[in-house]
Amino acid sequence: MTRQEKGLWATVIVLTACVIGMGGWVLFSGIFSQEASPSLKDGSLAVASIQDRAITEDEWVDELKKRYGREMLMTMLNRQAVALEAKAKGIDITTAEVDAEIDVMSRSYGSKERFLSEMENQLGITEAELRMETTYRMLLEKIATSDVYIEPQQIDAYLELYPDQFRPKKQLNLSMIEVASEDEANQAMDRLENGEDFAALASEISLDEYTREEGGQIGLIEEDDPFLPPALLDAALELEPGDIAGPISLTDTYAIVYLHDIIEPKAPSEDKIREAVRKQLALEQSISLSELERQLREKYEARISAGTVTL
Template sequence: MTRQEKGLWATVIVLTACVLGMGGWMLFSGNFPQEASPPWKEGSQPVASIQDRAITEDEWVDELKKRYGREMLMTMLNRHAVALEAKAKGIDVTAAEVETEIEVMSRSYGSKERFLSEMEDQLGITESELKTETTYRLLLEKIATSDVHIEEQQIDSYLEQYPDQFRPKKQLNLSMIEVASEDEAERVMDRLENGEDFADLAAQVSLDEYTREDGGQIGLVEEDDPFLPPALLEAALSLEPGDIAGPVSLTDTYAIVYVKDIIEPQAPSEESIRKAVRKQLALEQSVSLSELERQLREKYEARISAGTVTL
């Protein structure tokens, strides 16, 4: 994914997560008047209440507009402008292209199902919402690169310069128990060999506050993860799924590492690699996607009426 793509995708994810979460934020932020609730305005029904204080739909919508109205309006204007430009240029995005793009995004997660589950669990983004955002991003990219031509020789040169960029990396689902001394690590290993549960032991004795409450679970890491201690990663890479190793000497402590699962992502085809490089090079030569949105809003005379939202 290019810098432009990453920037847009991060924006999409953050905006979507904010929109999905802002209703809950407002209910608990304490930003409502403290006086007793008057009868709600005609046509405005209560959507929530606390004790005898009703929160009406009009109040809710007004608060949403004040805090997020401009961003949402800009998003809507962008969608309409991009749709108009795509129609004018005869550009579209097929369902198959969206599925392929989601498959590409899923590769580092080991499976599409795991990826979709993480998106919903961590960000609250459903598969339907993800497809909508992916369709928009692909449409925007197609418009941005519609007049850019990339020679096959440029693709060859890029692949020669970055031969490992599209090599899928092995992923390991790891857990660990960190203790103060080698002797304590040996005692933990003995308890594990006697049948005690790894997660239970981690919760009882591990020093690592970030993983202890999750039974020592680190989660999925790539084979060259720069944030894991090299000794821990080296030990994990020597194991098979279900294996436990230790003691592993860290800087001032010792660890026992458990490999729950190993994921070997499927390598992309030569055709898909060249297609990805072609798009990446084209995007690097085109206007940025945010600038393209601005240009299209201007081209199609997008306006926000004065007083509609706080600018």
């Protein structure tokens, strides 16, 4: 999984978690007690105030409904429709299947613990939220592919055509310092050789705004990451953990790279590889998941009452 794919996956999870979270507040807004939120004259509870202006629970909920109401209702309807279809077809997702899927998602992060930590610390996604969304996606995929049969020969042909797709790639945990000139890079190398801390020096002098505040930390990248400058990646691949290389000439600047460690993920079993290919080929032959959701809402007669939200 590339950094861009990580970002796309995280975005989907974040948006869904936000919608579900806000919907939860709408559904359970009654948790505000009379003691904590005194009633106004119209009976609505005050949930916040600024100077002498109260913001009522009704105002708050109305604003949430206007902004996110349709998305929340569609999410709830989709889940109900998918649950009904899964029950009708006798389809279920086991805890072991969810664990295995999260293990696959974690592979490019080096470990499951690192992946879950990054999801929560960087994106605010708890393990419970991740498991809930993963379970729903897997259930939807199972329904979509339940009537699709893939011949063993099709799997063989795919693996012959793409033999390296499931080969695990090395993960490099890198930090870097970027400076304007070769002289500055040499001066930085001298300071590092004299015992200065890499992270502290990166925070002080690095030009790269995305890593400077993290002490130069790039994080885990794959050995063929297309978004890292080739010269930097080539230099990093020559290092042993704990080594520093530089100056490295980039397009208009120079860099120093530090390799923290190398992670070599374990290769999946042959059975898991074949199942992944079967699933991928089946999904390619099935309708899109969004179209499946639409069809299931229609099948189970999902309706949004007029005036509930703006459609």
